[in-house]
Amino acid sequence: MPRIFDNIEQYLLPILQDTIETSKRADFCVGYFNLRGWKEIADKIEKFTGNENSCCRLLVGMQTLPEKELHDSLAFRKTETGMDNLKVIRFKKQIIQGFYDQLTWGAPNNKDEKALRLLRKQIETKKVVIKLFLRYQLHAKLYLFHRDDINNPITGFLGSSNLTLSGLKKQGELNIDVLDIDACQKLHKWFDDRWEDRWCLDISQDIIKVIDESWAREKLIPPYHIYLKMAYHLSSEARAGLSEYQIPRSIKDELFDFQAAVVKIAARYLNRRGGVLIGDVVGLGKTRIAATLAKILEDDFFLETLIICPKNLVSMWQEYVDNYKLRAKIISISKVQKILPQTRRYRVLIIDESHNLRNRQRKRYRAIQEYIALNESRCILLTATPYNKSYLDLSNQLRLFIPEDKNLGIRPEKLLHEIGGEIEFSRKHQAPVRSLAAFEKSEHPDDWRELMRLYMLRRTRSFIQKNYAQIDETGRKYLEMSDRSKSYFPIRQAKTITFDLGGSENLYALLYSEAVVNILGELNLPRYGLGSYEVSPKSAKGKSMTDAESRQLKDLSRAGKRLKGFCRTNLFKRLESSGVTFLQSIDRHILRNYVFLHAITNQLPLPIGSQDAAFLDPRNKDEDSIFFDSEDEAENIDLPTTTFISETETEYQERAAKIYQEYATQYKSRFKWIRPELFKASLKKDLHADCLALIEIGKKAGNWETNNDQKLEILIDLL
Known part of the structure; x- marks a missing residue:
């Protein structure tokens, strides 16, 4: 009678390890192969010499998720099951990407790193050969061991355990050993037929590449490359904005490159999150940037704009409305309480000098906030001083268009680490942990930097000079205008002026x-x-x-x-x-x-x-x-x-x-x-x-x- 290995009363992994010790080579066929699961048998495989008669052949089948199988079986139009070169290339690419993804799950540790490096070495020395079977979906789980034993030359284990941590020792499985010589010979032939199949591809070198491009690689990655990758991912949204949006031709020549860039990025922020805070320092053209942004939304989505600004800026904004031919209305911030309740719906709202709305207890603040919520307006906030004394200055401006309990997709990580995690936060504070209200509980700059990264765009003069300016023959930095003229950055010259205090009455x-x-x-x-x-x-x-x-x-x-x-x-x-x-x-x-x-x-x-x-x-x-x-x-x-x-x-x-x-x-x-x-x-x-x-x-x-x-x-x- 065969023995049953169900990982409950009797585990499969120990018997596999012991059997490898007495074997000269092994053949494994599994539906799923977890690279990290290899550490359970890696040391045992090391005894093989690496030739055809002393190695481990690993055949990986191509599995389909259960929901995909159900979808295909119920589809009105049945997909063809035949195989061709294009399908092979596509399936192989998908499987290899799956191995890459495996190594992004969980935190790396020394034991996994050692096992992966050993797997790479074993593949390189031919102690392990890995092939991918693509002719059809293959779910088989078979482990064959070839031994120098005249009475039992092949020992087999057949059942449901994949070559994974859970399959070998954690979750419940059903496997039996096969000791009958005739049965083992038939299983060996079944394995060889698939190993030699036309649509069975050697992916050994692909697995080496996967390991070499992961955290388990032998050669250390230069810190600069890590920095570049972080910068690449952090800038993904900015790069998307630069490629997705176009500046209207009538305005394009009026903008400097740095202004055009922030317009495109801001458009991305605005359409994804409903608002953006443009916090460029004084003199970099926030008004022109906002007007251009409003023009893009008008041209692309037929949206009209409401502009709220201090009274002394009304005439300036009127010039921009006229020059850019905007469908817009301008309201002085001192009159919003009287005018906004009777104002029709505007889907875009520009608030100039938005730092004046740091206090959400004021009547004008509530009037603007209620208008935005009622009309679902997208907000463009402009201020050179978004932060004055408290981080609440920032959150109060964001609260104009972000409900305090909205899921932002990020948490105040520094705060959570300080107080002991998400559960402790929920016990102390009646606020969703991924909300603006949660960030308001934090006094850690890192938390607020992460939040403002989603909503604020801010550049300084030094940033513009470093990334956009040109240098003339005398060494002075300038920006080139659309007519090729040069706009120079002023050079600050400190000058001391003295004056007489005069007599005691001065x-x-x-x-x-x-x-x-x-x-x-x-x-x-x-x-x-x-x-x-x-x-x-x-x-x-x-x-x-x-x-x-x-x-x-x-x-x-x-x-x-x-x-x-x-x-x-x-x-x-x-x-x-x-x-x-x-x-x-x-x-x-x-x-x-x-x-x-x-x-x-x-x-x-x-x-x-x-x-x-x-x-x-x-x-x-x-x-x-x-x-x-x-x-x-x-x-x-x-x-x-x-x-x-x-x-x-x-x-x-x-x-x-x-x-x-x-x-x-x-x-x-x-x-x-x-x-x-x-x-x-x-x-x-x-x-x-x-x-x-x-x-x-x-x-x-x-x-x-x-x-x-x-x-x-x-x-x-x-x-």
């Missing part, structure tokens, strides 16, 4: 006085060093400190000294910049202190902003400035000619109460909130002391009259 003399400098140097800056005011856990007025509060205090303590230094340096830089900027910063600093004092006095939670020092970079706008702007503020208003700091605490207290109310209602999600009981009484004392000291600066400076600003006058003369 505005700058008052601010640059030793007394003012000393006041700035002696400030406590408690809001930027809250960690140093932390009370002991037992002193939190009877209420135990939560884990979240403990983590918050730990973060505040870690950031303290660094932020204080940045804040003090920032104030000095603003003083150096201009009197107006400095006094505005002082005024807002005082007001924020009074917001804290208001919370402490009334036993309300303290609004803690970001503790990232980058947010205090003076290149950015003044921190939190968005909270001091009025929703209904008119555009193009005249700037005040007088700047001053209030000399009364009462006025600051009243303003702070209103600001706190806005923080706690409209802007609550922008802050972390913490109980004032967790801080020492000295926090209130130091906040108040700083307020009085800064108000004293206002008293010394008095009113800042722009008309008497010597530094501004000299700048105007220089220009």
Whole structure:
């Protein structure tokens, strides 16, 4: 009676390994061959010498997926089963591609790499010969072993196990051994007939090539080649955009090459994801790019455009609409609340200076967002400063056209790694892990770079000079216009202009006085060093400190000294910049202190902003400035000619109460909130002391009259 090997009570793999040990050669016929599965018998095959009488012949059949078989059997038109050279080439290519794909699954490991390299060596030394049978679908699973045994020269194993990890030892199978001499001889003849068949092709060298082009190759791949492959895949969408879209002839000559390129790529983003953010730096032609993009959508899809922009840009946009003959309407951003609800459907929406829509609590933001959702408009956002203080600046602009729970196809990987995976994320946050809402939980730059890679196109002047500019005989870089004229990049030339501070009554003399400098140097800056005011856990007025509060205090303590230094340096830089900027910063600093004092006095939670020092970079706008702007503020208003700091605490207290109310209602999600009981009484004392000291600066400076600003006058003369 034959033995049964079902991988349940008795496994096939151990008996195959033992049988190879006593065999001089082997013949395998399988329907499916997994390259990684070879490691289970690779060491045993090594004993063969590599000639015809001492090798392993592996015959791989061509299998069809069950659903494909069902489809063919039920088809009205039956496919021909005959074979010809064209079919052979096609089938062989498909099978070899399957071997390539096998090695892209799962993570590489040392054991698999060793076995694959050994397989390559065995093929090269003729210890293993692999053929592909193509005459018809072959599902047979047969293992024959030729031995120097007069009583049992051939041992066979016949059944259902493929040459794979699961087939040999994991999943349930049904195999039997064949020891009858006559039966084994017939099986041997059956194998030879197919091995010698006209449509049985030797693919040994193809398998070597597969291994040589995989991670298991002997020769290391140069890092530069890896870089090129990564760049190739990362740029696939950009390359697709460049090949799929054409610039209208009427506009083509007006665009530089770098502008034409971003138009085509943006068109691809727009049609695939419903929106694109063009964040080129100032002066690279974002308006022209957006107008061209609108023209492409108009010509190709008959879509009309609605343009929303600041009031002072309406006339400029009207010129583009007229010149490009766009079917478009222009609305000032200050009027969207009144006009948008009555505006008919426009399928393309251009928003210029989209960074003005960083705050999704504002009425104009909601009006635009609702219009986009209602009309399914594709969005083109234009801004040179897409990011100011928080990553929410980016997500809020994207939220205009992306629902917060939409599947983006990517996850915030750094965040997931930090908190312990997707399950832990779902436990902590009520948001789909591949959504915009999930990315808003992350503070990792890598996560946001991956997100913005899908939606934002941004180039700098240095990028344009490096990739698009030409160089003349003098070494200067330029771009060539359509009429062959040269447009040179300006060369920055720093020039220092001095001016006399004059007497003690001069505005700058008052601010640059030793007394003012000393006041700035002696400030406590408690809001930027809250960690140093932390009370002991037992002193939190009877209420135990939560884990979240403990983590918050730990973060505040870690950031303290660094932020204080940045804040003090920032104030000095603003003083150096201009009197107006400095006094505005002082005024807002005082007001924020009074917001804290208001919370402490009334036993309300303290609004803690970001503790990232980058947010205090003076290149950015003044921190939190968005909270001091009025929703209904008119555009193009005249700037005040007088700047001053209030000399009364009462006025600051009243303003702070209103600001706190806005923080706690409209802007609550922008802050972390913490109980004032967790801080020492000295926090209130130091906040108040700083307020009085800064108000004293206002008293010394008095009113800042722009008309008497010597530094501004000299700048105007220089220009």
